[in-house]
Amino acid sequence: MSEHVVTPVKTYVFVFVALLVGTLLTVLVSEVDLGWANNIAAMSIAIVKALLVLYFFMELRHSTRMSALTAIAGFFWLVLMLVMIMMDYWSRHAIVLPVPGK
Amino acid sequence: MKSTFPLFPDSASTLSGHVDALFIVWSLVSLFFTVLIAGLIVVLMSRYRRRYPEEVGADERAGIWLEILWSAVPLAIMLAMFTWGTKVFFELYRPPADAVEYTAIGKQWMWKVQHPEGQSEINALHIPVGQPVKIKLASEDVIHSFYIPAFRIKQDAVPGRYTSLWFNPTKPGVYHLFCAEYCGTEHSRMIGSVIVMEPRDYEIWMAGGTPGKSMVASGADLFTSLACVTCHRASPGVTQRGPSLEGVFGSQVKLADGRAVTADDNYVRESILNPLAKVVAGYDPVMPTFQGQVSEEQLTQLIAYVRSLGPTGAAPAGGTGGTPTAATNPSSAQMDATSPLVNAGNTTAGQTQGAAQKPPQK
Amino acid sequence: MASSPLVDRHGHDVHGGHASRRHPAHQFDTMEQQKESSTLGMWLFLVTEIMFFGGLFTAYLVYRTLYPAAFAAASSTLNVPLGALNTAVLICSSLTMALAIRSAQVNWRKGAMIFLVLTMALGSTFLVVKAFEYHDKFVEHHVPGHILNTPFHFVLEDAREASAIAKLDPDYQRHAEIFFSLYFIMTGVHATHMIIGLGILAVLLFYTRRGKYDSEYYNPLEMTGLYWHFVDIVWIFLFPLLYLLGAHLHG
């Protein structure tokens, strides 16, 4: 039979509290005008929260390498799609210099 | 006249030769590799054909150098072609500073072209030879694509934004203008002509087109701008939603209910405002009313145009593939005998519409 | 706990992938292999879910980049306290889900049932709060398209930094409509996942009650847990993107 590791309740509760703090933090930070850093802060907190869920609640820390690899591949592909589609939008208004007097 | 069985398109812009060179070299490379592979297969097939049923193939020989070779060679070829191709591409999409800007608007299913001088035409583009032209593209509805094969250039017209392309024609003549991006029912009719003229001819053409248009010319404009032309196309024998109006005016028209009427001013007027009252035999009652969309003045202009299409208003139509109608050709006064416009009759209803801007010689 | 095999009516398992606690389905050799297979399968499924939501995130990012001012304005009309509350509710439900699995792992059947019920209750709470938020949007005419008879109408006075927005993006009305289109689709697709999750949880509750899961076999609970946590993660991103990033005017 498969061996499983039983995570102590304490760990779960700790992660839970961390997630709640993260939520509170992200709301508070958004109230302060930090310019472009608002975006960075909000996304960073969201990524940390997501990692906490993945690592503890979804038991990535106890699962096989294959599961971890699958999860990483999924997020990697998402980033790939975002970046390569945005590449078009970021460069669309780049100035195309005319060929001088032809 | 064009050959009836051409295998290579006209090449008529400063850059079409560049694209062709790239294409021909690529084709030769492709041909080389196709022949190489096919030849190898044929040779190996006959050389190593199975001779007796239990025979098996030889052990694999180590081939890492071969693998590297045949990864590196295609990679090198492709990077070289990429570099060359990108150079051509940037030429194709970076207009020179002295390009004259025209505007082309795609709408289902026609191209409206606006000259910088304010002149506008439908499904036709008259330009002087040797002048770099930049075309700013827009679309009123769906995505269209402005495509002139002879110039090897194409650009989608995307609704909601402007795109552009440019070219510099080198050879007078009449070239296809296609819509290349599928845009609905009449996509394949959203075609026209690019008429490249000697600068002198172009001057004459411009001079003839700008000032106060005749009733017939204005009617012809309305005929296209109201999209009458999409159903009442001037190409006899082709299945379409509405009857062709050529030679109709003044003749007897058979109706769907068996009656016959004479196509006179009143009939044409009624057909525009209340189309379902007297439907021509053989056609479905699908025409929408234009009540409220055309003013009285425009109505008379439209009628004048339809009259000009009638047997009394114009010379008989040309043969297959010939000049659609004399009425829709530019007047001979404006036409040089050697002008490329002589060839203009080669095809397409689109051209008819474009040229229809010009008043017929009466 | 009783452990009578549920399958093997015909000598081999006619129910395919449906295994008992101690006997793997016919195509597997061991329980270990079966468990690993279903875990991998679940993660792969979650990858497809990432890409599914990914399409929406892409659309969001594109339009946010194109129309930052209108997006900020539209975003600032959302109810942040309710959104934050919902985030907390979902995180809480993730905790109870994890505890439900843990209860099965330690053979505490009653605990598993309690935590499953709690998870479902929290999930339902989320949906109810969401329904109130939707209702607000209906009342404010912030529903895009022609779903309602009342057309979309976005009043800039509701928004923070109204004058700046009007100056930056004169077409803010249409662009705000795109924001709300994305808002409704993203939260709607998310809510649909919640509803499906609630359905699965109900089935699990039923089987837990019948004593199907214990420390030896709790795979379905674990798989559903993965799904539930994933839906939580999606919300962890949706909340700041939709509710918070619009608080200030920055691209």
Place this chain on the structure above:
Amino acid sequence: MDTTVARSPILPTPETSFERPNYLNAEYGWKSWLFTLDHKRIALLYLLSVTVFFGLGGIFAGLIRLELLTPEGDLMGPDTYNRVFTMHGIIMVFFFLIPAIPAVLGNFLVPLMIGAKDLAMPRLNLASWYVYNLGGIFTLWAIVNGGVDTGWTFYTPFSTTYSNTYVVPTALGIFITGFSTIFTALNFIVTIHRMRAPGLNWFRLPLFIWSTYATSLIIMLGTPVIAITILLVAAERVLGLGIFNPKLGGDPVLFEHMFWFYSHPAVYIMILPAMGVVSELIGHFARKKVFGYRVVAFASVAIAVLGFLVWGHHLFVAGESIYSATVFSVLSMLVAVPSAVKVFNWTATLYEGSISFQTPMLYALGFIGLFTIGGLTGVMVATLGIDPHVHDTYFIVAHFHYVMVGGTIMGYLGGIHYWWPKMTGRLYPGFLSKLSALLVFVGFNLTFFPQFILGYMGMPRRYWSYPPEFQVLNVLSTAGASVLAVGYTLPLCYFAWSFKYGKKSGDNPWGANSLEWDTPSPPPTENFYTTPVVTHGPYEYTREGVHNRTTQEANFG
């Protein structure tokens, strides 16, 4: 060729093999098929469905070619024509090319090739067939009610705002069918990872498994994106949202990005399994280890990964930024390298082989030739300087038909011919099948080569009528299509005949060496009597002690 080993068969002789219990005679009656969880039976169910859709798509193709016989649109009206080519595209792409090889051959062969009793999730597998048919029914319902005229690409805003045909049911049909492909792919990945027979490590896997694995990766990562995209299109139509509608501030080019993010990799979903089939055929009919096995295997994965990064080459003239276009162009060139490597490796495999010219091998050799042309023209159109001219012309049409029809369908037919004795335990007429292979090859080239010329001449695609100077080439193309139709109909007839009346094939009619031929043909329900232990790769014809079976080929007559 210096090594030949005579072997004595250990498997039962053909005469007795057929009466043994196998998956076909294990149970009878329609219930035993409709509720089966056996991957082999599900493969046959898929074969049936896929063939029906292929026939339907083929009829639409015939109508297109007939209409284009003359420059005027005289066979049908433009609206009808637009529906016909749209339905041709949708059916062929979503209901034939994408599922064909994975769902039929993959379903049948993946467990057999890795020595497993079944796929990891048999019920999901059966569900996938039902979901596929459900999606098909939605689409057929749309056809019967008047069809859809957006082109298979569903470009907005035409599909969302201007078309007044059955876009939503068709979109739903495609959405639903997407799930069936995802189910199949998920099953394959899990099965290949977790259920290989003892001793079967990754480098002893047949190349078909490698390519199926790579294909499944693409399906998992790509299909959800088309699902959400098409859902957004449906939502725009039904709810009046404006995500892709320029009138409401949306960007149609975003639709094109999201559509092609899936639909370009989808091309690799279609061609990669065919490449896998051809690798098998070349290896076994040359009785030689496929040259550069590891390179070919990794090339499949490389194609799958790189294939995701090139979609922007569909948008060179669509209003994409020219810098973005440059990046996509160079990436498109890169993805061609592993494809080229595969072609060279297949060719090199023939060297010093022992080549037998059975029907499947004819298809495989035809595949190499046609795919070479299709692939080379592919890099041509990915070259930035050429694409503006040929984009959306018949050049593109010819190019992707060389890959899809000349590649995928040749591979599919080759595979069906090769594994037919495995599936049914029957042979098919040898001469007739070779004739059909020849007809397909000749007919195909006659149909599609003229389209390259047409395209460079400037004939745009999706034209219902065209300028008269294009007629000669179009007539040629239509003539070729009729030859092609005969070539495709013949196998249908002799396979149907063979299923019931064909000569019994014996267990291993090709004298092939891979795992799936290690068990009787047709195989028993759980595939192998005992779990096989694998000690060598699939193409090891020369290794000592490997030849424990006959290498005698059956006589096809």
